[in-house]
Amino acid sequence: MEELVYRPIGHIRSCYPEKFGAPRQPGLVKHAITEIVLSQAFSSEEAVSGLTAFSHIWVLFHFHKTAAAGWKPKVRPPRLGGNKSVGVFASRSPFRPNPIGLSAVRLLSVQERDGLQILSVEGGDFVDGAPVLDIKPYIPYVDAIDAAEGGYAAEKPEPCLEVRFTEEAEQNLRQYSLQYPNLRELIIETIGLDPRPSYKKSQADTKVYGLALYDLNISWRVHENYALISAVAPLSVNE
Amino acid sequence: MEELVYRPIGHIRSCYPEKFGAPRQPGLVKHAITEIVLSQAFSSEEAVSGLTAFSHIWVLFHFHKTAAAGWKPKVRPPRLGGNKSVGVFASRSPFRPNPIGLSAVRLLSVQERDGLQILSVEGGDFVDGAPVLDIKPYIPYVDAIDAAEGGYAAEKPEPCLEVRFTEEAEQNLRQYSLQYPNLRELIIETIGLDPRPSYKKSQADTKVYGLALYDLNISWRVHENYALISAVAPLSVNE
Numbered sequence: 001m002e003e004l005v006y007r008p009i010g011h012i013r014s015c016y017p018e019k020f021g022a023p024r025q026p027g028l029v030k031h032a033i034t035e036i037v038l039s040q041a042f043s044s045e046e047a048v049s050g051l052t053a054f055s056h057i058w059v060l061f062h063f064h065k066t067a068a069a070g071w072k073p074k075v076r077p078p079r080l081g082g083n084k085s086v087g088v089f090a091s092r093s094p095f096r097p098n099p100i101g102l103s104a105v106r107l108l109s110v111q112e113r114d115g116l117q118i119l120s121v122e123g124g125d126f127v128d129g130a131p132v133l134d135i136k137p138y139i140p141y142v143d144a145i146d147a148a149e150g151g152y153a154a155e156k157p158e159p160c161l162e163v164r165f166t167e168e169a170e171q172n173l174r175q176y177s178l179q180y181p182n183l184r185e186l187i188i189e190t191i192g193l194d195p196r197p198s199y200k201k202s203q204a205d206t207k208v209y210g211l212a213l214y215d216l217n218i219s220w221r222v223h224e225n226y227a228l229i230s231a232v233a234p235l236s237v238n239e
Numbered sequence: 240m241e242e243l244v245y246r247p248i249g250h251i252r253s254c255y256p257e258k259f260g261a262p263r264q265p266g267l268v269k270h271a272i273t274e275i276v277l278s279q280a281f282s283s284e285e286a287v288s289g290l291t292a293f294s295h296i297w298v299l300f301h302f303h304k305t306a307a308a309g310w311k312p313k314v315r316p317p318r319l320g321g322n323k324s325v326g327v328f329a330s331r332s333p334f335r336p337n338p339i340g341l342s343a344v345r346l347l348s349v350q351e352r353d354g355l356q357i358l359s360v361e362g363g364d365f366v367d368g369a370p371v372l373d374i375k376p377y378i379p380y381v382d383a384i385d386a387a388e389g390g391y392a393a394e395k396p397e398p399c400l401e402v403r404f405t406e407e408a409e410q411n412l413r414q415y416s417l418q419y420p421n422l423r424e425l426i427i428e429t430i431g432l433d434p435r436p437s438y439k440k441s442q443a444d445t446k447v448y449g450l451a452l453y454d455l456n457i458s459w460r461v462h463e464n465y466a467l468i469s470a471v472a473p474l475s476v477n478e
Contacts, residue, residue: 004301004370006243006337025381042336046312050325053390060299060339062243073285086289089374092381097281098245098372100299102341104384131243133337135328141395142264142331144383145343151292156380 008131010038012061015186016127017235019065021195021211023125024078025092026103028157029189031182034105034124036132043117048110048135056138057107057121062131063099071095079153082198090151101130104138159192160201162226169219172232180214183232187218191227247370249277251300254425255366256474258304260434260450262364263317264331265342267396268428270421273344273363275371282356287349287374295377296346296360301370302338310334318392321437325391340369343377398431399440401465408458411471419453422471426457430466 013035016022023029036059038048051057074085075093088096105121112118119135165173165184173184180186191211194201204224211218212235219231252274255261262268275298277287290296313324314332327335344360351357358374377383404412404423412423419425433440434450443463450457451474458470 002247002370004245004247004372006245006339008241008243009336025378027381044312047326048328049313050329050390053388054329055386055388056384058341060337060341073283074288087286089287090289090293090376092375092378096373097248098299100245100339100373102297102299102375104382104387131241133243134335134339136331136341137329137390137392138384138387139264139331139392140385140387140389141392142266143343144385144387145295145377146379146383146385147294148343148377148379148383149292149294150379151289151376153376153378153380 006133008039008062008133009042009135010036010132012124012126012128012130012132013037014124014126014128014130015214017212017214019094019127021190021213022127023190023193026105026125027123028125028193029186030123031186031189032124033108034121034126036119036121036135038117038119040116043115045112045117048117048119051119051135051137052107052110054137055106056104057119058134058136058138059103059105059121059124059126059132060134060136061101061103061126062133063094063101064130065127066094067099069095071097076198077152078198079157081201086152100133101126104143157193159189161192161194161222163188163191163229164226165229166231169229169231176216176232183213186213187229191218191220191229194227196222245372247278247301247372248281248374249275249371251363251365251367251369251371252276253363253365253367253369254453256451256453258333258366260429260452261366262429262432265344265364266362267364267432268425269362270425270428271363272347273360273365275358275360275374277356277358279355282354284351284356287356287358290358290374290376291346291349293376294345295343296358297373297375297377298342298344298360298365298371299373299375300340300342300365301372302333302340303369304366305333306338308334310336315437316391317437318396320440329390339372340365343382396432398428400431400433400461402427402430402468403465404468405470407470408468415455415471422452425452426468430457430459430468433466435461
């Protein structure tokens with residue numbers, strides 16, 4: 001069978017070490033600042049010259065955390081509540097025949113650091129370590145189709161959970177505020193989208209969840225109509 | 240070096256057998272009706288169910304005609320007149336480290352034919368035979384970024400050549416009108432964009448060009464301010 005072989009041009013550096021918690025689409029979590037670190041072979045200033053004239057870029061990347069799981073012809077998108085299915089090609093599920101992700105994100109800067117070209121982007125939905133296949137400029141006259149009809153995903157999902165912090169969590173936040181200045185906003189935006197499986201959404205739920213952000217574990221559970229963050233602590237290696 | 244191996248989910252069937260003449264972006268040639276033929280392994284009705292609820296789809300495909308040529312860090316986009324260069328990642332050039340194309344096109348229909356699922360799309364910019372990597376629904380709230388700034392490609396290119404036909408070409412068109420009902424419109428739209436190399440654009444030019452459409456060769460040259468189609472004839476195998 002015909003094979004197409006590609007080599008990553010770089011890798012994602014993101015605040016989401018795991019798939020759980022990473023936003024399901026780009027643009028939903030403004031404070032999820034993400035870097036795209038181009039590999040040595042693609043890190044010439046020439047290759048990225050002119051890129052900052054564009055406000056947004058396409059990032060094509062490999063869904064490295066789900067690739068091994070393979071694909072099925074039907075998937076249950078979170079947007080359908082997890083109980084209706086559609087064809088894999090009618091979804092943006094990461095479980096697909098060729099696990100290639102496609103995200104348009106705002107480009108904040110392109111900088112050289114330790115000899116590598118680093119693109120900072122806003123509102124990424126990437127899991128840390130994802131191999132990057134390509135960067136293309138977002139060209140509005142080609143890519144922005146306002147009149148397109150969005151099927152079951154016509155409306156942008158709004159944050160559905162209010163996020164509160166225990167006193168302990170507030171103390172933890174103060175402790176990490178120097179290292180991660182926007183940690184509070186990042187937690188509110190990420191957990192506010194309710195990353196739980198769809199069938200649990202908008203339900204109170206006694207389970208205490210752990211969500212990984214950077215090298216931290218965020219402990220939280222869902223009460224009647226809000227999420228309560230109980231602790232922010234170092235992510236142990238076993239987690 | 241890390242390798243990512245993908246297998247095509249299908250192939251493009253297009254009116255453009257060669258790169259020369261294929262539009263440089265999707266949506267520019269309305270009559271370039273293109274089919275995406277899914278391979279047997281991906282042709283279940285299930286895999287495409289729900290797709291027609293979306294008006295547009297993303298097609299990720301392999302630039303099979305340019306892949307062997309490799310890439311350079313700088314390219315000269317036609318939009319800059321072919322004499323200014325930008326970084327390859329600031330361009331949509333097909334000559335890139337991983338030659339993956341990305342096009343949003345209107346989905347006209349999904350039909351089964353000879354046991355294969357066939358997606359008909361409008362306004363494609365694909366070369367015939369291109370391997371398809373993925374189909375994703377176009378989701379306006381995620382993908383349509385109106386406020387994006389388009390750098391050097393901010394404006395949509397308009398047709399720049401009026402297209403006229405000799406009497407011989409008119410006769411040829413009548414001959415092929417049954418097989419290709421929209422051939423005239425396709426020729427006008429395709430050659431109207433002036434597919435010549437950028438440095439020749441908007442210049443009169445004594446060279447007679449051949450442009451392949453389906454299995455036909457369109458002969459034309461550029462006079463002062465218009466293109467004259469002189470003949471439409473079968474594409475010989477040597478061409």
